[in-house]
Amino acid sequence: MTDKDTRIAIYRTMYTAQAWELALMRLIDEGLAPPSYHPGRGSEGSEVGATLALRKSDYLLYDHRGMSHIIAKGTPLKALFGDFLGNSFGTTRGLGAGIVHVADPDNGVLGQSGTLGGSQLIAAGAALSSKIRKTDQVTMCFFGDGAANRGTFHEAANAAGAWKLPLIFVIQNNGWAVSTSTEQATGGRYVDRAHGYGFVGEWVDGADAFAVHDVAQRAVDRARRGEGATLIEVKTVRLTGHYAGDPQAYRTTDDKELAATQDPIVLARAKLIELGDLDEEGVTDLELEARAAVDVAAEEAKPGIQPTADRIDQYIYA
Amino acid sequence: MTDKDTRIAIYRTMYTAQAWELALMRLIDEGLAPPSYHPGRGSEGSEVGATLALRKSDYLLYDHRGMSHIIAKGTPLKALFGDFLGNSFGTTRGLGAGIVHVADPDNGVLGQSGTLGGSQLIAAGAALSSKIRKTDQVTMCFFGDGAANRGTFHEAANAAGAWKLPLIFVIQNNGWAVSTSTEQATGGRYVDRAHGYGFVGEWVDGADAFAVHDVAQRAVDRARRGEGATLIEVKTVRLTGHYAGDPQAYRTTDDKELAATQDPIVLARAKLIELGDLDEEGVTDLELEARAAVDVAAEEAKPGIQPTADRIDQYIYA
Amino acid sequence: MPRTISYSQAINEALTEEMERDERVVLMGEDVGRMGGIFGVTPGIYEKFGADRAIDTPISEMLIVGGAVGMAITGLRPVAELQFADFIFNAADETFSKMSKWRYMHGGQFTVPMVLRLPEGATGGGGAEHSQCPEAALLEHPGSHIVVASNPADAKGLLKAAIRDDNPVAFFEHKGLYAMKGEVPDGDHLVEIGKADIKRQGTDVTIVAWGKMVGLSLKAAEQLQKQGISAEVLDTRGLRPLDTEAIFASIEKTGRLIIAQEAPKSGGGASEIAAIVAEEALDLLEAPIIRVGAMDVPIPQNAMLEALVLPTSADIERAAISMLR
């Protein structure tokens, strides 16, 4: 069971991620950042709860849904703004502008495959690598219910089972892959797939970020003890469209309204107060702090320099 | 439970397949057929027991291990010899010579992907096709424990579960993928993977061809009733090397000796007599008949004409 | 009388008409049904033909292509879509070795009547894995047609022809053209696959292009006209079958050849066409061939850098001028 400090850290990180995303939306409205973004609202409980169970030296393969796992892994907010502004402050120093290619090796953020599923294989390789190098690093790989149906998952999961890899698959099941519902496109339950590969499968409701953390911590501890992989299916909700501005004609109002009741940030806030970890004032202070930090980061990131032509053929070859 | 006629048919087909393979080996020794062949000895119980549960109009995606599933599906022996002799009597009329590309649409034999796993996807497509066309055709797809670990399986199995396809995956687990043992390369048990896709998984010992048929018949009946897919894991043995002439240095003598005790043909023969389906004399007559039919087919196939250069650019485009 | 509609609407009409004409034709891919496609190309088809003929697939590219092959050899005529042409590499064996070779490998006992729709091209910020034009990737794999539509009329006529063709067809649609408007003939409009189209007559230089580069080539040709250079623009409408006769005939007139593609300069269709000309029509050339293509780098995610990497009509213009100096 999470302790008080952990719960507060989880809430702070989730709230920060939400504030970061709101700030990004403003940058997008101002035309400073490209509009193509997959909002993370609704998956913060999953991404933060799970990622905070990792150490700095552990590896993260994040997914395209929001940025809260990357924020939780320690990548500076300013650098993330820089990536979306496509300027010199970004982790790729302007090469990537927008989704997909944030990378932060110092914090174990190994980047992302723009083709869904590619990261599952790279995660398996990273986990095998730490096993061969005899470090105690754990690799955590996030992906959605849709990406879970790519063959890449099978090859990564089979290897994770056969070689007892220190690897944690976090399937964020928000019920949708763009417009396609999980029921339409998926046979069986994701959590049940773990058993067929010989490792543990756990299901947890992502509306409860603290519960996610408990499950993730157990998985991380098992992995570090050399007891192999875990598949965590987290039920999340997509509080927005697939991308910012998706009309979502394919989705019923009921589904959207039900989702709205599952906001992990709202629920965590109430829980903090209920448990007496913080009182209303304490929470408000934390939130003000977080928003301030985000605003500072956004402002600091803006003056970054856009890359110029000379950048184009850099880093193709070592 | 199989009835007497079915048991006799299974034995006859298995024995015929064995005789066919022996005859092929002679053709290879005589240099008339290419040496690259993956002998089926040990998997006849699986291939014949399962395939005989199908109708002529059902679809078969066979694998590279032996020919007994193709023989059981009704492809004429002469045509199969023709394929290995690479002559005009072959199903591909000489284009293919040797393993891989036998096809016999009239008997529902849809061909094979030379890259393992490719057939799993084509099988899913064939099953979806019969569902869309509202026929009651069932598709059966064979592959080994090694090919089961390709991502193609995951994509085919997930679709089979999501769409309740009339599809039967037969995983022939002979414990080896060339030199790599199932334990070294596989996490969990294949049969347990079915549940994660939302369909039935059954395990059966391929040493008992009659038991395989029972399991397959149930799966076929379910599929025809629209109750969806089944994964059948059949424990088989590889009585030979991966290919004819494989020294198998990687394999212990114990493993080979144990395998030798699991010959489905030997066991079925004893069972037939034990159950009184046939007496010793009856079995011997059946075997003589089968061998005679094979020898006739081999002789008839030999005079086929080898394809000439004009064949090369035929059938690339319709 | 012809109507003016968009490229995506033309594709939608082609699909609708062919699905009405032949019930064996089924549409499949990610989000092509209920949503009508992430680029809004297929709205209405699910409503008209239902879930069995407008199939929303899982995110399983190997299944989309390999499954379509299985459907095509068992009596259907699938039109499968990969959401981005780049994903052809997530189903490469299925596209190159199954779709394109199944018929040949099995001695001609099957036909594989399927179309693989491939939305291609860079549109600003898609990055290295959502912006490619991999038309040439199929060249070393015989057995399928490679078709690319440069305008609404061709998009409709070529797609209808592709669906009726008994061969597998890789059908590339440029995402940057979906909004393009153009006249489309009424009625059962079909365009022959593999027949080049001279979009503009000229005498000084031949610009061979396909897909989105045709428009850029025409733009360049207009600019060149002002400078007294008469450029002929030839739209190959794809890479296989390739109308080499039309290409040679044009070079015979002009003596100069520019080949413009959006794909990186190396390893694309331009290289193939240049090689064919260097082999079979070298004597017609009065100047070295020039390939205009993207820089040989992965497409940067940053739209500003992307713009610098992509070929422009100005590049084509410069190439022509350099040839005539």
Place this chain on the structure above:
Amino acid sequence: MPRTISYSQAINEALTEEMERDERVVLMGEDVGRMGGIFGVTPGIYEKFGADRAIDTPISEMLIVGGAVGMAITGLRPVAELQFADFIFNAADETFSKMSKWRYMHGGQFTVPMVLRLPEGATGGGGAEHSQCPEAALLEHPGSHIVVASNPADAKGLLKAAIRDDNPVAFFEHKGLYAMKGEVPDGDHLVEIGKADIKRQGTDVTIVAWGKMVGLSLKAAEQLQKQGISAEVLDTRGLRPLDTEAIFASIEKTGRLIIAQEAPKSGGGASEIAAIVAEEALDLLEAPIIRVGAMDVPIPQNAMLEALVLPTSADIERAAISMLR
């Protein structure tokens, strides 16, 4: 003093020496460990370095390549093998978009020091899916080297150089050359990647080739000599980096260019080289370029037909004679 060993033994030595030199180097692939490879190229390595550094993988080609990328960006230097080069299409996105572009896509924050071993080529009866030479498939995907060894000395020297290179290298080994014997220098023999090798001097025609076609080109050159035709044979040793200077220098001498590849004539490295020459060195040509390659058909399983489909030294010979008439 140099020893005479086989091409496969040379590869085995390169692997063994580099694994001894650098413990970050690990070998992985299907049956590469306990069995020593289905072509007998890697015996002894499992025994010497153990299961952690000679990894028998599942039949999971996407994992082999994508996993190797993950290993390469976390401190190891994997040498991954796909059992047949054809299977590059079973791991195409991993090879083209992950292995080759991970570094660039992430702003140069990673290096991807890995080698992908790819046994290629037709050897009699492998059929369309076990006989290809897909070297050119990587051309439209910058970020990796494309290396092909034509003899034992190069096999050893190029592979050792590839393992030490911080860039990903697609290393093609022709299955038909594994038994080829040749002299290999003693000691730490390294061959520079991307540097062409003039295997035979000549003045009348340049034959550019790589891999197994180098031997066939030399054979053709000998025959041509008897007919008074002096052929120069240039081994590119791969396709990227490409030693265009060496190619141009040779054409400058001879004025005639034949490019010989085992891959089908269309869509291969020969097309790329022909295009480069038609662009940058057209004036050096006294005759049209000729590409010698396999017929543009899937490789038939029937070995007799396969032999008719593959390019031969006689084809190269005929091409040269036709040029000099």
